[in-house]
Amino acid sequence: MIKSKGADTMTVIKVAILGFGTVGEGVYRTIQSHAEELTAVLGKKVEVSAVLIKNTQKARNISEDVLVTTEFAEILRLPQLDIVVEAIVEREPPFSFLKKAIERGCHIITANKEMFAHHGEELLELAEENNVSVGYEATVAGGIPVIQTLRQLLNINRIKQVQGILNGTSNFILTEMREKKQSFEQALQLAQENGFAEADPTNDVEGFDAFYKTMILSRIAFGEEPNWHDVEREGITAITSEMIETAEKLGLKYKHIATISRTGDQIKATVRPALIGSEHPFYHVEGVQNAVSIQSDIVGEITLQGPGAGMFPTASAVIEDLVYVCKNNKPALRLRALTTN
Ligand SMILES: NC(=O)C1=CN([C@@H]2O[C@H](COP(=O)(O)OP(=O)(O)OC[C@H]3O[C@@H](n4cnc5c(N)ncnc54)[C@H](OP(=O)(O)O)[C@@H]3O)[C@@H](O)[C@H]2O)C=CC1
Ligand SMILES: N[C@@H](CC=O)C(=O)O
Numbered sequence: 001m002i003k004s005k006g007a008d009t010m011t012v013i014k015v016a017i018l019g020f021g022t023v024g025e026g027v028y029r030t031i032q033s034h035a036e037e038l039t040a041v042l043g044k045k046v047e048v049s050a051v052l053i054k055n056t057q058k059a060r061n062i063s064e065d066v067l068v069t070t071e072f073a074e075i076l077r078l079p080q081l082d083i084v085v086e087a088i089v090e091r092e093p094p095f096s097f098l099k100k101a102i103e104r105g106c107h108i109i110t111a112n113k114e115m116f117a118h119h120g121e122e123l124l125e126l127a128e129e130n131n132v133s134v135g136y137e138a139t140v141a142g143g144i145p146v147i148q149t150l151r152q153l154l155n156i157n158r159i160k161q162v163q164g165i166l167n168g169t170s171n172f173i174l175t176e177m178r179e180k181k182q183s184f185e186q187a188l189q190l191a192q193e194n195g196f197a198e199a200d201p202t203n204d205v206e207g208f209d210a211f212y213k214t215m216i217l218s219r220i221a222f223g224e225e226p227n228w229h230d231v232e233r234e235g236i237t238a239i240t241s242e243m244i245e246t247a248e249k250l251g252l253k254y255k256h257i258a259t260i261s262r263t264g265d266q267i268k269a270t271v272r273p274a275l276i277g278s279e280h281p282f283y284h285v286e287g288v289q290n291a292v293s294i295q296s297d298i299v300g301e302i303t304l305q306g307p308g309a310g311m312f313p314t315a316s317a318v319i320e321d322l323v324y325v326c327k328n329n330k331p332a333l334r335l336r337a338l339t340t341n
Contacts (some may be wrong), residue, residue, distance in 0.1 A: 022195035025314030109136035117212035135321025143313030157296035168309030206235035
């Protein structure tokens, strides 16, 4: 049993969740299911005060004392608001919402990699000016704590290369096609039913989702991104069942792999399918699992693996960010400065 302080002497951390789909609902449920742990770690109770939605016709299982609204302005008018968690889709309106939240003095946490790849720098700068923190662990590799690993635990190591399976939907589809002989369409449908794929799965299967995640990782690992136009990006739509079967007979597997490396002052990245053999660290990474392999000068190679999408793995990343932003009540960490090899 976790010991917590007396509830009545405690102040409360008030949270708004923007979006109540797979991720938003997962965060809401996790704040409820892990209330005791949150209170023990933070010394304060965490309470969801408001949820932003779009469609008022959907039935939702949300407590009656939570403000459920389609108007972000209503959330901003709440008398106390400490953290805004964003789990919406696309760049706008999420970017505008988060800017307003920062200006109101809230810490922000986002799972929205498309928005963050485009506007992360602006949000980090604004957060610094407003003395609040930004959590974005859920933008890359679902439940794997790769951002905090790079940001907090590999500060002195000079990173040479980061490689990853960064899209859970693509890895899930390729695995289903190989192991269960499912068609691409059947596997995609299953990925959607499981909440892995985006509502519009184009970004997943055409490699854009992995591309955005790669650019976010590049900023953290190398302090900069390659020119987006120079990055070779390809999804998995050209891979047929026949190609997968032929590869399997040769002991090979198709995996969708992102690679970022630095040679001298140049950052290079590719996001594309690759045929790999059993010697590759990603050969046994199957289904919705993601993996990230980091090569750096002191430690050598580290590979992190875990669920790359889905309700609770993503909620895990958000909830750990919640603790991070509360404990680091100071300007957001600047991204890693470029070091020379
Ligand atoms: N699914 C996953 O495994 C992961 C997703 N992500 C990212 O998290 C974000 C959310 O993903 P996910 O939960 O899967 O998406 P969903 O499609 O399941 O949910 C999106 C939610 O956003 C709400 N919404 C959409 N537009 C607006 C708007 N203009 N104003 C208010 N609410 C809006 C929807 O409202 P309504 O319910 O009313 O329709 C819905 O509740 C995305 O950016 C995604 O890329 C990151 C990691 C993993
Ligand atoms: N649609 C994404 C969700 C997590 O980022 C994926 O499949 O990886």
